[in-house]
Amino acid sequence: MKIRHTEEKDLARILAIYASARAFMKDHGNPNQWGPRNWPPEALLREDIAAGKSYVCVNADDTVVGTFFFTQGPDIEPTYRIITGGAWLDDSPYGVVHRIATDHSEKGIGAFCLDWAYEQCGHLRIDTHGDNYVMQNLLGKLGFVHCGTIYVTEDEFPRLAYEKSAAISAAGK
Numbered sequence: 149m150k151i152r153h154t155e156e157k158d159l160a161r162i163l164a165i166y167a168s169a170r171a172f173m174k175d176h177g178n179p180n181q182w183g184p185r186n187w188p189p190e191a192l193l194r195e196d197i198a199a200g201k202s203y204v205c206v207n208a209d210d211t212v213v214g215t216f217f218f219t220q221g222p223d224i225e226p227t228y229r230i231i232t233g234g235a236w237l238d239d240s241p242y243g244v245v246h247r248i249a250t251d252h253s254e255k256g257i258g259a260f261c262l263d264w265a266y267e268q269c270g271h272l273r274i275d276t277h278g279d280n281y282v283m284q285n286l287l288g289k290l291g292f293v294h295c296g297t298i299y300v301t302e303d304e305f306p307r308l309a310y311e312k313s314a315a316i317s318a319a320g321k
Contacts, residue, residue, distance in 0.1 A: 149206065151260075151264045154202035154215065156197060168249075202216075203261070205257055205264075220241065232296055236295055236309075237293060237295060237316050240315060242271040245274045259289070278305070287310045297309060
């Protein structure tokens, strides 16, 4: 597998992957994270592509099997400025992944995408819905630490906030 920037020609494929992901989440006890709002909207995905912040995971046949948003820098995610029930572990600049989804055609697509994003910056933050046990389990397996709760502007559901930092790992924390 490899990661590359999303191109306009990939839009139909990633829309199909998101539709499948919404159905998967609903079938696995998480109907509220993306389902009610048909999230993410096509206009947002087009903005992500134009900004160079949308990525796809392609398999050996060059088929798009996963997609996600990734960016990095200091204090890049406004909703992460306030965290309740805990605290972030590392205040250094970080990367953030949003809207990660796969077509489930191969094992390990989500882990591959998150590992790639982590390799880009060595400090990654991500959040997920409280009912998204599949993502919570994946984050735990990949060494992310649950740090508290954040709130997004898109809906009233709190999000579990996770972080993985090479600086924290090196310090043995």
